[in-house]
Amino acid sequence: MRLEGKVAIVSGGASGIGEATSRLFADEGARVVIADVNDELGAAIESDITNGGGEAVYQRLDVTEEVRWEAVVAETVARFGKLDVVVNSAGISAPGRPPAEEQTANGWDAVMAVNAKGVFLGVKHAIPEMRKSGGGSIINISSIYGNVGSKGGTAYHASKGAVRTFSKAAAIQYADEGIRVNSVHPGFVDTPMTLGLHSQPGVRDERVGKTPLGRMGVPEDIAYGILYLASDESSFVTGSELVIDGGMTAQ
Numbered sequence: 001m002r003l004e005g006k007v008a009i010v011s012g013g014a015s016g017i018g019e020a021t022s023r024l025f026a027d028e029g030a031r032v033v034i035a036d037v038n039d040e041l042g043a044a045i046e047s048d049i050t051n052g053g054g055e056a057v058y059q060r061l062d063v064t065e066e067v068r069w070e071a072v073v074a075e076t077v078a079r080f081g082k083l084d085v086v087v088n089s090a091g092i093s094a095p096g097r098p099p100a101e102e103q104t105a106n107g108w109d110a111v112m113a114v115n116a117k118g119v120f121l122g123v124k125h126a127i128p129e130m131r132k133s134g135g136g137s138i139i140n141i142s143s144i145y146g147n148v149g150s151k152g153g154t155a156y157h158a159s160k161g162a163v164r165t166f167s168k169a170a171a172i173q174y175a176d177e178g179i180r181v182n183s184v185h186p187g188f189v190d191t192p193m194t195l196g197l198h199s200q201p202g203v204r205d206e207r208v209g210k211t212p213l214g215r216m217g218v219p220e221d222i223a224y225g226i227l228y229l230a231s232d233e234s235s236f237v238t239g240s241e242l243v244i245d246g247g248m249t250a251q
Ligand code: NAP
Pocket: 011, 012, 013, 014, 015, 016, 017, 018, 035, 036, 037, 038, 061, 062, 063, 064, 088, 089, 090, 091, 092, 093, 114, 118, 141, 142, 143, 144, 185, 186, 187, 188, 189, 190, 191, 192, 193, 194
């Protein structure tokens, strides 16, 4: 029970890495708010967790809407009494993964709104409640594509780079209040987001070939890293970037 007594919000908590995190957090004793735009999946995961003896509730949250962040944080505190952990996992990929000259301005704005502004708003609205509890842990899901470049996905790279540095800035801004902020940088992971891409044999083989450990990641590989950062085991860790990529960016 590595999160016993803790209350957590997981944005994007109904799918992929967020789903694995919601389930693992509940297994480890946290009370979990699964916050997503996917109502059907969110409700199903809430049922699974509660039927298994855990504590979880689904809340609809579009991370780009500040009023919804305010409401979800308020509802979390009304229901569970406090807020200890926020995982900002909601994200979208850039359709077609365009290089810079093919990236439309509208497409850029759409990706930045979810992946960068959505994370900023999650941090902004977590801070006041964490301050009341005397501290907390915020985990922002970036990507290895926030650290290194690739042939496409211009707006995605920019959004994930923004998450990386924003997390460090917030870590410094709130360290003296015991609020820790870290980023997590997954490599290539099989999730609903990557299903279309990873089911193309050429892409799959290329990505596995670039990964020294020789396989795709699974959501649980990332969730265990997030669990560490959420728990008190990482109480001396802030402003760090946890790369979980099978060795891809070590080369
Ligand atoms: P996923 O399975 O698609 O999960 C993302 C969840 O976020 C989905 O339920 C999605 O709903 C939801 N979402 C999308 N827009 C939202 C919004 N505006 N407000 C609230 N929720 C929203 O993807 P994933 O692969 O687990 O990705 C999770 C995070 O890891 C993302 O930030 C992603 O960029 C990052 N990441 C993933 C990989 C990878 O290889 N999978 C690698 C590096 C980083 P819909 O399905 O309805 O859109």
